Structures are given as C-alpha cells and as structure tokens.
Amino acid sequence: MSSLSSFASKPFNSILQCCLFLVLIGAVSAQLSSTFYSGTCPNVLSTIQSAVQSAVGSGSRMGASLLRLHFHDCFATGCDGSILLNDTANFTGEKTAIPNVNSVRGYDVIDTIKSQVENICPGIVSCADIVAVAARDSVVALGGPSWTVPLGRRDSTTASLTLANSDIPAPFLNITELLRSFSNKGFSPQEMVALSGAHTIGQARCTTFPTRIYNETNINSTFATSLQANCPRNGGDDNLSPLDRTSSTTFDNAYFTNLLSLEGVLHTDQELFNGNGTGTTDSFVSSYSSSSSTFFTDFSDAMVKMGNVPGVELEEPCLVMLPCQTERT
Ligand code: HEM
Ligand SMILES: *[C@@H]1O[C@H](CO)[C@@H](O)[C@H](O)[C@H]1NC(C)=O
Ligand SMILES: *[C@@H]1O[C@H](CO)[C@@H](O)[C@H](O)[C@H]1NC(C)=O
Ligand SMILES: *[C@@H]1O[C@H](CO)[C@@H](O)[C@H](O)[C@H]1NC(C)=O
Ligand SMILES: *[C@@H]1O[C@H](CO)[C@@H](O)[C@H](O)[C@H]1NC(C)=O
Ligand SMILES: *[C@@H]1O[C@H](CO)[C@@H](O)[C@H](O)[C@H]1NC(C)=O
Ligand SMILES: *[C@@H]1O[C@H](CO)[C@@H](O)[C@H](O)[C@H]1NC(C)=O
Numbered sequence: 001m002s003s004l005s006s007f008a009s010k011p012f013n014s015i016l017q018c019c020l021f022l023v024l025i026g027a028v029s030a031q032l033s034s035t036f037y038s039g040t041c042p043n044v045l046s047t048i049q050s051a052v053q054s055a056v057g058s059g060s061r062m063g064a065s066l067l068r069l070h071f072h073d074c075f076a077t078g079c080d081g082s083i084l085l086n087d088t089a090n091f092t093g094e095k096t097a098i099p100n101v102n103s104v105r106g107y108d109v110i111d112t113i114k115s116q117v118e119n120i121c122p123g124i125v126s127c128a129d130i131v132a133v134a135a136r137d138s139v140v141a142l143g144g145p146s147w148t149v150p151l152g153r154r155d156s157t158t159a160s161l162t163l164a165n166s167d168i169p170a171p172f173l174n175i176t177e178l179l180r181s182f183s184n185k186g187f188s189p190q191e192m193v194a195l196s197g198a199h200t201i202g203q204a205r206c207t208t209f210p211t212r213i214y215n216e217t218n219i220n221s222t223f224a225t226s227l228q229a230n231c232p233r234n235g236g237d238d239n240l241s242p243l244d245r246t247s248s249t250t251f252d253n254a255y256f257t258n259l260l261s262l263e264g265v266l267h268t269d270q271e272l273f274n275g276n277g278t279g280t281t282d283s284f285v286s287s288y289s290s291s292s293s294t295f296f297t298d299f300s301d302a303m304v305k306m307g308n309v310p311g312v313e314l315e316e317p318c319l320v321m322l323p324c325q326t327e328r329t
Contacts (some may be wrong), residue, residue, distance in 0.1 A: 019252070032150030032308065033231060036129075041121035048130060049114045052137035054124060055106075060249040063138035064202025065105035070135035071198070071306065072104055073128065075185060077163035080156035084324040085162070091327055097164030102238075103205070110134065127324035128153035132307045139303075142201055144225045144251025145296035147304055156311065157328040175271040175279065185309050193272055193284040194298040195306065200255035201248055203240040205233030205266055212267045219258025222290035223263045224242065241265060252298075258291035258328045 037044045074082040076094055083100065084107060085093035093236040097108075110130055117125045129151045140146045169181040182192040212219065213227040216276055223245065230239050242248030243265050244255050255269075264270035273285040288295040324326065 002261075006306070007076065012078040030153045034148045034150050034297045041260060042127050043120055044117055047116055047120060048113055049137045051109070051116060054261045055109045055112075055143055055236050056138060056141040060142060060201075061203060061252065062106060062109060063142045064129075064198075064248075066109065066138040067135045067198055068202065069104055069106045070131050070257070071195075072100060072164070073131055075307040077156060077158075077160050078309050079132060079153050080311050081131060081153070081324060082156045082159035084127055084131070085159050085327065086225065086325045088327050092161055092162055094164040097168070098104050099168040099170065100164060106134075107325055110139075110212060111325055112130075114324050121159070123321045126153050126155045128155050138301070139251050140292045142249060142251040144201075145300045147300035148213070150307060152246035153307075155324075155328060169268065171204075171210070171266045171268050173268055173271070174240050175274075175281065178268055178271060179280070184191050187305070189281050190284045190298065191302040191305065193281050193288065194295065194302045196269065196272060197253065197255050197295055197299055199243040199269055199286060200253065201251050202243050203248065204243050205237060206239045207237035209241075212265070212270070216267070216270075218262055218270055220262045222239055227265070238312055243269070253288055253292040256285050259285050260289050261276050273324075 003012060003328045014120055041088075052063075052066065055066075067079050069083065070079070071225065072094075073079050073081060076082065076097070083094045083104070085091070085095070086093060087093050095104070110127065113130050113134065114125075114127055116264075117130065130151075132151070133149050136147060166305055167181070167184070169178060173181065178192065179189055185206070187195070210226075210231065210233075213224045213231060214233065216224075227241055245258060245263055245265075247256045256273075258264060259273040260275070261271065262275060264273070271279075274282065288298070
C-alpha cells in the first residue's frame with residue numbers, strides 16, 4: 001500500500017492514471033451499482049437532473065434526443081460513451097455512422113453536464129454514466145416513469161463506425177430483422193416492444209419514412225395524407241414529424257394506441273403491430289396500449305437492461321476527465 005501511495009503522489013500521464021484507476025476499481029467495474037458514486041460524488045445525480053430539466057425546459061425535444069443518445073451509445077459497442085467521440089485527423093468515431101449523422105442530438109448538453117460534474121468532483125464520473133442518467137431524467141422530465149440507474153460504466157477510448165452501422169436498427173427493417181437485432185443484444189420480443197415505446201416522444205425526419213407514407217397499405221389514409229403534406233415526394237427530407245401524432249412531448253402510452261389505429265410513423269413502428277392477428281408482437285402492443293402502468297414498468301426494466309448491454313472490449317476502457325467529445329488517451 002505504501003508503494004502504491006508513493007507512486008500515486010508522483011506526476012504521471014493520463015494513460016498510467018487510467019491503468020492505476022483500473023487496478024483500483026477493476027473488481028467492481030464489471031458490475032454496475034446504483035451507489036457507485038455515493039462516496040465519491042454524492043451530488044452527481046442532482047447535478048445531472050437539474051441540467052436535464054433545464055435543457056428540456058428550453059426545448060422538450062432535447063429529452064427525446066438524450067434518450068435516443070443512450071440507445072445509440074449502448075447498441076454500438078455497449079454503453080461506453082463511444083458515440084460522443086468527435087472524429088479527428090487520426091480517428092473515426094461513430095458520429096458519422098448512418099443512424100447517427102445529421103440525426104443524433106444532445107452531444108453538447110452532455111459536455112455541459114460533464115463540465116458541471118467535473119467542477120464538483122473532478123475525474124470521478126464517466127461520460128457513459130452521465131448519458132445513462134440523462135436518459136432517465138429526460139423520460140421523467142417528460143412525464144414518464146423513473147427507475148434507478150446502475151452506475152460505474154467506464155468510457156471507451158475507441159469507437160466503432162462499423163458496429164454503429166450494423167447494430168443500430170434501421171427504420172426499414174421487417175419484424176423478423178428487428179427481432180434479430182434486439183435478440184443479438186439480449187432482448188426478448190416483449191422487451192423490444194417496450195423499448196420501442198420510446199417513440200412516444202420526439203421527432204423523425206421525412207427521409208426516414210417515405211415508403212411508409214407513399215407506398216404502404218397498412219396505414220390510416222387520413223394519417224398518411226397529413227404526413228405527405230409535410231413530406232413531399234421530392235425535397236423536404238429534413239422536415240420533422242412527431243413520432244407520436246397525439247402527444248410527442250409527453251412520455252405516455254399513446255405510441256401504442258397509434259399503432260392499433262395504423263398510425264405508426266416509421267415502417268418499423270407499424271411492424272410491431274400488423275392488425276390482422278398474425279403478428280408475433282401484436283399482443284404486447286395491445287397490452288401496452290391498454291395499460292400505461294404495465295408499459296412504464298416494462299420500459300423501466302428494459303432501460304436498466306439496455307444500460308447493461310455488454311460492450312466489445314476493443315481496448316482497456318478509461319476514465320475521461322476531458323470534455324466527453326474529446327479524443328481519449
Ligand atoms: C426498434 C428499432 C428502432 C428504430 C428502427 C428506430 C429508428 C428511429 C428513427 C429513424 C428515428 C428518427 C431519426 C431521424 O429523424 O433522424 C428515431 C427517433 C427516435 N428514437 Fe428510435 N428507433 C428504434 C428504437 C428506439 C429505442 C429502443 C429508443 C430508446 C429507448 C429510441 C428512441 C428514439 C427517440 C426518443 C427518437 C426521437 C429523437 C429526437 O427527437 O431527437 N428508438 N428512431
Ligand atoms: C496523427 O498522427 C500523426 C502521426 O502518427 C501525428 O504526427 C499527429 O500529431 C496526429 N494528429 C492528431 C490530430 O492526433
Ligand atoms: C425480412 O427480410 C428478410 C431479408 O432481410 C427476408 O428474408 C424475410 O423474408 C423478411 N421477412 C418478412 C416476414 O417479410
Ligand atoms: C413506391 O413504389 C413505386 C413502385 O414500386 C416506386 O417506384 C417508388 O420509388 C416507391 N416510392 C417510395 C417513396 O418508396
Ligand atoms: C383514420 O383516422 C381518422 C382520423 O383520426 C379517423 O377518422 C378514421 O376513422 C381512421 N380510419 C381508419 C380506417 O381507421
Ligand atoms: C397481415 O398483415 C401483414 C402486414 O400488414 C401482411 O403482410 C400479411 O399478409 C397479413 N396477413 C394476413 C393473413 O392477412
Ligand atoms: C466536437 O464537435 C462538435 C461539432 O463539430 C463541436 O461543436 C464541439 O466543440 C467538439 N467538441 C470537442 C470537445 O472537440
């Protein structure tokens with residue numbers, strides 16, 4: 001112990017610091033715990049919550065964007081903050097992956113929170129944990145359920161453009177492909193439906209659903225016509241439509257009632273319910289449409305599980321003390 005403390009008192013570079021940290025917390029780093037920061041940064045949760053409330057207060061869509069940021073972080077290489085990394089001359093991250101580019105928002109909100117957290121407890125809290133807590137606080141800020149977020153994720157020094165492209169589901173997948181995508185991350189069909197209920201908040205660009213509104217038949221025609229008015233056949237690719245026609249700034253179960261009336265916006269949304277009794281996930285959609293409390297419970301449980309999606313160990317993970325978007329060494 002004396003040799004360790006004399007070593008720790010010397011100046012050392014961030015790589016050694018990272019390795020030392022790994023030695024010290026190595027035993028617990030694999031197992032997340034909701035009390036991970038209670039000794040080292042007791043005010044971290046209230047700091048993140050205030051910042052999220054403020055960001056969502058200035059524009060409710062940010063709540064949706066922060067929830068999606070966590071999903072896209074976790075599905076590519078596990079919840080390791082890899083999605084936050086900016087590209088540099090020598091490094092290509094996940095931001096330019098097809099599901100993320102010109103689409104994922106909220107990076108700067110996470111950096112703002114990170115700097116506030118660094119002010120109260122420097123070098124303690126990972127960017128990946130901030131993203132996970134911000135996702136929960138966003139759902140709560142928009143009227144949805146709360147859950148306890150297990151903590152102690154480490155930030156990756158690397159990222160994978162390839163895995164971001166392959167593992168984050170695309171909006172043109174069919175139900176079989178969707179089930180496979182989520183099953184690859186350990187989710188059951190019911191958990192997949194619950195997580196998809198996240199589309200009860202937020203917006204989608206026209207470019208993500210042209211076939212749905214112009215060529216599909218299992219869509220309410222009045223609804224299709226109204227989406228077509230905002231999304232012409234040519235142009236308007238970046239125009240936005242709410243993913244939940246009725247209440248896109250409130251986290252409720254209206255997404256599922258929409259699906260029952262064939263008013264899913266994305267092809268993948270309506271794939272969860274085909275309306276003729278043959279769909280393997282139809283019963284879950286019906287159940288969540290009739291009980292928001294069942295949806296809230298299952299969504300919360302599935303979010304905790306999503307926060308545990310295992311990473312691919314590309315490299316030793318590090319604890320980041322820089323802005324979350326800065327290259328990590
Ligand atoms: C089931 C497979 C899924 C597909 C194919 C999918 C696809 C999409 C697409 C295409 C958009 C619009 C993006 C844009 O316009 O650029 C979107 C938005 C969104 N997604 Fe998903 N998503 C899925 C599951 C999820 C899950 C599991 C979550 C979170 C738990 C989630 C949360 C969101 C949110 C909140 C938005 C709105 C974001 C905003 O307004 O900034 N999605 N999704
Ligand atoms: C990129 O790599 C080159 C050679 O390895 C190095 O000289 C340069 O400083 C690096 N640039 C950045 C922005 O890291
Ligand atoms: C889903 O897409 C795959 C190809 O990716 C295709 O083989 C399969 O038949 C499709 N399934 C359904 C139910 O349409
Ligand atoms: C709709 O289907 C037609 C005929 O198959 C095709 O030419 C067109 O590109 C499709 N439009 C969209 C928006 O998918
Ligand atoms: C489509 O939606 C409109 C408006 O909400 C509704 O009046 C109509 O009954 C729906 N049509 C079908 C076939 O569900
Ligand atoms: C049920 O609906 C799906 C999608 O809307 C369609 O592909 C399928 O052919 C329908 N099955 C029956 C038996 O009508
Ligand atoms: C990352 O990139 C974004 C967008 O290009 C920029 O606004 C931000 O300042 C960058 N952050 C860092 C820490 O490099």
